[in-house]
Amino acid sequence: MPDPDALKSRAQDRQPLATPAGERPDAGHPHVSSGAAAMAGDVPAVSIRGLSKQYRHPWTQKITRGLEPLDLEVRRGEVFGYLGPNGAGKTTTLKILTGLLKPTSGTAMILGEPIERVSSRARIGFLPEQPYFYDSLTGVEYLEFVARLSGMAGRDATRAARAWLAKVGLGERERMVLRKYSKGMLQRLGLAAAMVHGPELLILDEPMSGLDPFGRRDVRDLILEQRERGTTVLFSSHILPDVEALCDRVAILLEGRLERVANVGDLVEGSSPVVEVHVEGGRVFEIPVKLAPVVERSDTGGFTGLRLREPERLQELLAWLLSERIAVHAVTPVRPSLEQLFMAAAEKSAFHAQGVRRPA
Amino acid sequence: MIALLVARNTFREVVRDRVLMALVIGGLVLLLGTRLASPLAMGEGLRLTVDLGLSSISWLGLLVVLTVGTALVSKEIDRKTIFNLLSRPLPRPFYLIGKWLGLTVALATVAGILGVALWLMLVLLGHAAYAGSIAEAVFLATLELAVINSLAVMFSALSTPLLSALYTLGFFLGGQWCADLRLLAARCPGSLRMLLEGTANVLPNLPLFNMRTLAASGELTSWTHLAIASVYALLYCGCVLSLASAAFESRDFK
Numbered sequence: 001m002p003d004p005d006a007l008k009s010r011a012q013d014r015q016p017l018a019t020p021a022g023e024r025p026d027a028g029h030p031h032v033s034s035g036a037a038a039m040a041g042d043v044p045a046v047s048i049r050g051l052s053k054q055y056r057h058p059w060t061q062k063i064t065r066g067l068e069p070l071d072l073e074v075r076r077g078e079v080f081g082y083l084g085p086n087g088a089g090k091t092t093t094l095k096i097l098t099g100l101l102k103p104t105s106g107t108a109m110i111l112g113e114p115i116e117r118v119s120s121r122a123r124i125g126f127l128p129e130q131p132y133f134y135d136s137l138t139g140v141e142y143l144e145f146v147a148r149l150s151g152m153a154g155r156d157a158t159r160a161a162r163a164w165l166a167k168v169g170l171g172e173r174e175r176m177v178l179r180k181y182s183k184g185m186l187q188r189l190g191l192a193a194a195m196v197h198g199p200e201l202l203i204l205d206e207p208m209s210g211l212d213p214f215g216r217r218d219v220r221d222l223i224l225e226q227r228e229r230g231t232t233v234l235f236s237s238h239i240l241p242d243v244e245a246l247c248d249r250v251a252i253l254l255e256g257r258l259e260r261v262a263n264v265g266d267l268v269e270g271s272s273p274v275v276e277v278h279v280e281g282g283r284v285f286e287i288p289v290k291l292a293p294v295v296e297r298s299d300t301g302g303f304t305g306l307r308l309r310e311p312e313r314l315q316e317l318l319a320w321l322l323s324e325r326i327a328v329h330a331v332t333p334v335r336p337s338l339e340q341l342f343m344a345a346a347e348k349s350a351f352h353a354q355g356v357r358r359p360a
Numbered sequence: 361m362i363a364l365l366v367a368r369n370t371f372r373e374v375v376r377d378r379v380l381m382a383l384v385i386g387g388l389v390l391l392l393g394t395r396l397a398s399p400l401a402m403g404e405g406l407r408l409t410v411d412l413g414l415s416s417i418s419w420l421g422l423l424v425v426l427t428v429g430t431a432l433v434s435k436e437i438d439r440k441t442i443f444n445l446l447s448r449p450l451p452r453p454f455y456l457i458g459k460w461l462g463l464t465v466a467l468a469t470v471a472g473i474l475g476v477a478l479w480l481m482l483v484l485l486g487h488a489a490y491a492g493s494i495a496e497a498v499f500l501a502t503l504e505l506a507v508i509n510s511l512a513v514m515f516s517a518l519s520t521p522l523l524s525a526l527y528t529l530g531f532f533l534g535g536q537w538c539a540d541l542r543l544l545a546a547r548c549p550g551s552l553r554m555l556l557e558g559t560a561n562v563l564p565n566l567p568l569f570n571m572r573t574l575a576a577s578g579e580l581t582s583w584t585h586l587a588i589a590s591v592y593a594l595l596y597c598g599c600v601l602s603l604a605s606a607a608f609e610s611r612d613f614k
Binding site: 098130149 | 362365366369372373376377439440441443444445446447448449450451610612613614
């Protein structure tokens with residue numbers, strides 16, 4: 001069934017965003033109800049309403065908030081980035097969705113099925129953060145085992161296990177026990193385990209964690225390939241350039257609270273751009289009073305950089321530079337990266353939190 | 361069916377563990393040791409060989425349960441291997457049943473290997489007729505190990521390996537003396553009697569699985585005894601695993 005090559009060829013015949021469940025490689029899956037299959041086109045991949053999680057210390061009874069009430073929807077076929085610093089509640093959310101944590105309140109549906117139903121996990125593939133495996137199994141044995149747990153029949157599971165092991169570059173190590181795998185190899189195996197049964201929704205917790213640049217590129221390619229075949233991907237990551245390159249939309253989570261959900265393009269496009277003007281270095285000059293509030297000066301090497309925060313005043317700045325006979329080497333419009341926007345949101349949130357704590 | 365997948369994986373994990381291999385080799389050495397000690401038994405060498413041989417099967421099995429069984433689930437939680445399983449359409453009770461079944465089959469395999477080794481030793485000594493009694497004794501010892509293993513899996517699912525081992529050992533020792541506990545209860549007044557009887561009912565009735573003395577004489581036990589022991593073991597394991605499942609169902613895996 002989910003032989004990667006077969007999936008690839010099948011994917012070409014498919015509309016990526018509205019793949020009928022019946023045509024998927026896991027069609028006839030024992031855990032996929034016909035009702036769920038009928039609804040497949042209409043329902044979001046993930047639908048979360050008021051989901052929260054609190055932890056109570058068993059001795060002190062002190063309550064720690066893991067996740068504030070969260071509303072979120074992940075559409076079918078999109079790659080959705082879930083961002084936030086450590087302790088923001090990303091892993092908590094993903095673990096609730098995969099049944100590893102019980103929510104304190106709220107509801108969540110996966111592909112139209114409530115997460116309380118075990119069958120809701122039949123059509124998802126999950127990669128936990130820093131996945132661990134059984135030391136004494138081989139790669140093929142492990143993949144075959146998890147594929148069968150997800151409902152594949154014996155022979156199909158073996159075939160898919162071999163194909164996926166080869167696909168993640170571990171095909172030559174079929175008989176090697178997992179205790180001899182490197183960290184990067186284990187991460188690749190974890191990805192293969194998440195995809196071996198051809199899931200409709202991939203939930204990846206820090207999939208790039210611990211990988212070298214080549215490994216990261218491979219993971220990026222795998223995610224893009226999954227998007228091509230119509231799989232929804234929800235992943236958390238700290239590596240923001242990867243998120244920016246892969247995601248259609250992102251959610252930013254800070255201190256257990258959802259700060260923002262937006263299209264990556266809108267987020268970056270909608271932010272205020274700046275213009276950097278590189279001029280000859282070594283000249284002594286003073287920025288006129290009118291421009292001083294919107295221009296930042298930095299001297300590096302043989303160049304002087306002028307960072308203009310209001311691009312519409314570029315002509316004014318250039319006119320002044322020409323009048324002062326200062327040679328202009330480059331004028332570069334710069335849009336802030338997702339990383340800068342994320343950091344700004346985090347700083348804003350920290351500032352807000354301090355403000356809340358401050359006595360009136 | 362899905363529990364069988366977990367059981368198969370658990371069995372594979374356990375039999376590839378060097379600890380188990382070391383214990384099997386240790387058991388075989390112990391069997392040879394019983395033969396070497398038999399001249400000291402003043403004409404009861406054969407009885408001593410059979411009795412010590414069967415005892416070594418039970419004790420080694422208990423050692424496997426205490427070292428492997430009590431960490432069976434907690435190790436998976438600590439090492440987070442459980443994340444990869446429970447995030448799939450695997451109901452938690454089936455996971456526990458699979459873990460228990462896998463180790464029980466491994467224990468049965470160890471008991472079987474040591475039982476066959478004991479029988480071969482007796483064949484070499486010209487006592488092949490002990491085959492039936494040894495087979496019955498090994499069968500009952502396996503049931504006993506299955507019962508103790510169910511307790512180990514329950515404690516392992518809810519506690520640390522060290523505490524699980526202590527609780528399991530406590531239940532094993534208590535279970536060995538549960539008949540004495542009942543006798544004591546009969547002599548006690550009112551509420552103490554009820555408490556002791558309740559405790560004796562909760563503890564596994566392990567003497568039911570002990571036919572070493574009979575086997576040492578080359579005697580067979582009745583089919584009724586075997587049937588009662590089998591049904592009791594099945595019911596006890598079922599109750600323990602149901603309790604474990606109920607508690608495990610609501611557990612968070614951080």
